[in-house]
Each structure stands twice: as structure tokens, then as C-alpha cells.
Amino acid sequence: MKAYIISNSEDGMKNIDGIYYLITEEGEVLASHWCSNKSFAMGDLYGRRPERIEKWTERFGELTVDYLGCDDVMMEKRIELNCEWQREQEEWRV
Numbered sequence: 001m002k003a004y005i006i007s008n009s010e011d012g013m014k015n016i017d018g019i020y021y022l023i024t025e026e027g028e029v030l031a032s033h034w035c036s037n038k039s040f041a042m043g044d045l046y047g048r049r050p051e052r053i054e055k056w057t058e059r060f061g062e063l064t065v066d067y068l069g070c071d072d073v074m075m076e077k078r079i080e081l082n083c084e085w086q087r088e089q090e091e092w093r094v
Contacts, residue, residue: 001060003030004068005041013069015039022046022065027081030056038067 001024006012008019015038022031022045031052033044046052046065056063 001025001062002064002066003046004066004070005038005045006068007038007041011069013067020045023082024060025081027083027085029082042067 003022003024006021006023007014007016008021009016017036018034019032020035020038020041021029023029031045031049033041035041035044042065053063
């Protein structure tokens with residue numbers, strides 16, 4: 001499973017003083033955290049969170065985390081997948 005760190009900027013890739021999200025390749029938001037700089041987001045959301053790593057490894061197996069823009073998957077695709085994931089969750093709850 002792959003997850004992406006996305007900033008709360010227009011394109012999800014800018015370095016901001018603000019909220020960053022950790023979102024799976026399927027669109028599920030796993031965590032959010034306010035960071036003063038993009039360079040802190042990896043550790044704050046994942047790297048320095050052993051309890052999260054353990055929980056998500058049990059759930060997903062190996063989890064690879066990278067910043068949005070490191071490959072060809074861009075913000076529009078993340079939003080589309082997140083909306084799809086939300087619809088599936090709502091259908092499951094009904």
C-alpha cells in the first residue's frame with residue numbers, strides 16, 4: 001500500500017505552514033497534522049509515530065509513504081479517490 005503526504009495548498013504539493021494529510025492510494029485519510037514546514041510532515045504524520053506504523057502495518061501490510069508529486073499521481077486523482085472512498089463508507093454504514 002502506498003500513502004501520500006499532501007499539504008493543504010491548491011495543488012497539495014506546496015510547502016506551507018498549515019495542515020498536512022496522510023492519504024492512502026485508495027483515498028482514505030489516515031491522519032492530519034499542523035506543520036510549520038513540509039520537511040516536518042513525514043515525521044509528524046508517520047515516521048516518528050511507532051503506534052501508527054504498527055497499526056497501519058497490521059491493517060495494510062507494508063506501507064510506503066511519500067510526498068504528493070513524487071510520481072505521476074496528482075491532487076485531482078487523490079480527491080477523486082477520496083470522494084469514491086467516502087461514498088463506499090457511507091454505503092457500508094447504511
